[in-house]
Amino acid sequence: MSPDTEDGIVVDRSTNTLHISRTYTAQVERVWWAWTDAEAITRWWGPRGWAATVHEMDVRPGGRWRFEIAPADGSAAPVRSIATYTTVVDRRELAYDDVFADAAWRPDGTDTFPTSVTFTSTGTGCVVSVAASFPDGQALRRAVELQMADGYAEALDRLGGLLDGPSTNEGETSVSELSTVTSADGTTIAYRKTGSGPAIIVISNVAEDHTGVAGVAEALSRDFTVISFDRRGRGASSDPQPYDPAREIEDIAALIEVAGGSAALTSGSGGCGLTLDAASALGDRVTGLYLYEPPFIVDGSRSPAPADYVEHQKALVAAGKRSEAVEYFMTEMIGVPAEYIPAMKQDPSWEAMVKYAHTYAYDGQIMRGLQDGRPLPTDRWSIKAPIAVAVGENGEAFIRVGAQALAAILPNVTVLTLADQDHSAFWMAPEPVADQARTFLLG
Known part of the structure; x- marks a missing residue:
């Protein structure tokens, strides 16, 4: 941590706020990681001699950060807190309302402490400024007497030690390898670009970031320029609210520009709905699609998705x-x-x-109308690019029914079978998946 005359603690009694600031030589991306990665923050959060445990970390507006800190020597009981994020501006600002909690993670009924953290790039490093607010002067005096500001300052000193150390954390390393692009609505989308050749964008499934499709991305990179990315709300990408599926299509459009103006698209399972929507909206910018086992439910061969x-x-x-x-x-x-x-x-x-x-x-919003046991909508997609819909030989029957239903409503659809595979192949057997995609898309 580099010295700075502005670093320190300011007690503002006019607004009942504690201000703590630190200047670091690390870049803002690394500092943001240290504040938003559950494993990273356990390595510095809390005063010296205390250890932190994170039970939940959902960094988005309305998301919660549940943590406890306790003396490493066991000399006192753990202190539990629930912080609910109110503002998340990627690599710029975090704001949350902090409350103390009991052993069952229920707010203990004491005061709420709004806290904001800003991250300002200096070109050669980053300034972190923390403002912790208190409901009245008495609460502020109590915080000062309990040396809360000193504890914050010690934690920020510990953060400096982490930032000055080697970048060995697995999660951080994956972030440092990513580039970013700004989508049409200003959202930051993190992506990884590998390989060479015609461009293909790999679209991940629900509840995973770009690392979930790393296997198929690597296998494809031998013949393609592959872009895998963190869909909004995942990994290092932002998550502005309210969520709108149309914005995800804009994210893919921005990545196609990164790819040079055109690209093929591929995905497996639930990601296939977004892939089709994007191909329909983006027209000639999409050169082809390879879809693995889209989970369409178009008849009574499987129970439909719950209506609610x-x-x-x-x-x-x-x-x-x-x-x-x-x-x-x-x-x-x-x-x-x-x-x-x-x-x-x-x-x-x-x-x-x-x-x-x-x-x-x-x-679930994207897949509405595709899993309710009724025929696929005939007016949702208009796609001229060639489409491969692959079904695992050992997959479920309803998947093949859905693949044939898609072929019946769109031109240029080829239904393929991947021998000896089931629904997991897109993730567990990336080599045969990539071979089949390569043969279809490159001919």
Whole structure:
């Protein structure tokens, strides 16, 4: 951390606010990571001698950050807090309302402490400014007596030690490898560009960022210039509200410009709905599509999606029941037997899905009308580019029915079978998927 005469603590009694600032030599992207990555923040949050545990970190307006801090030597009980984000401006500002919580994560009924954190690039580093507000002068005096400002300052000193160290964190490394593009509405979209040849954009599925499709992206990069990206609300991309599926098409349009003005599109499972919508909206800029097992439900061969699926998912996430949102998706949409859920929760992938639980409602909006047990709409898509719809040989029957239904309403659709594979192939068997996509798109 570099010295700066403005660094320090200011107690503003006229507004009952504590101001703490620090200047770092790290760039704003790295500092933002340290504030918004659940693993990273545990490495510096809290005063010296205290350890932090993060139980939830959903960095978006309305999302919650639940954490506890406790002395490393066990000399005092943990202090639990729930911070609800009110403002998230990518790499510029975080604001949240902080309340203390009991052991059951219920607010303890004491005051709410609005806090804002701004990140200002200096060209050679970044200034972090924290403003913690208190309801009245008495609460401010109590905070000063409890040395809350000193604890904040010590935490920011610890942050300096993290930022000055090597970039060895896996999550940070993946972010540092990403570039960004600004979508039409000002949203920052993070992407990774690899390989060479004709361009293809890999569109991820619900509840995953670009790392979820890393295998197929790498396999395709031998013959294509591949762009994989964090869809809005995921990874290093922003998530302005309210969510609108049309903005995701604008994100893909911006990535096509990065690719040089035209690109093929590919996706698996639930991402296929967005892929078709984008191809229809973007016309000649899309050169071809490879879709793996779009989960269309067009007849009675499988139970349709619940009519209130989107609204129910929104309600669960709004109530902080993110794990329940994943469980609802698994049981009601995927059809996983309830007795399998406890074992699934023990796998690390469950927490990754919990992190992106809000995206179930996002993709649910995109897939409306495609999973309700009725024929596909004939007026939703107009696509002239060649389309491959691949079905795993070992996949479910309703998937093949949906593939044939798509071929019946669009020209230039070829239904393919991928031997010896099931619905998981887009992620678990990227090589045969990429081989089939390559053969179809390149001829």
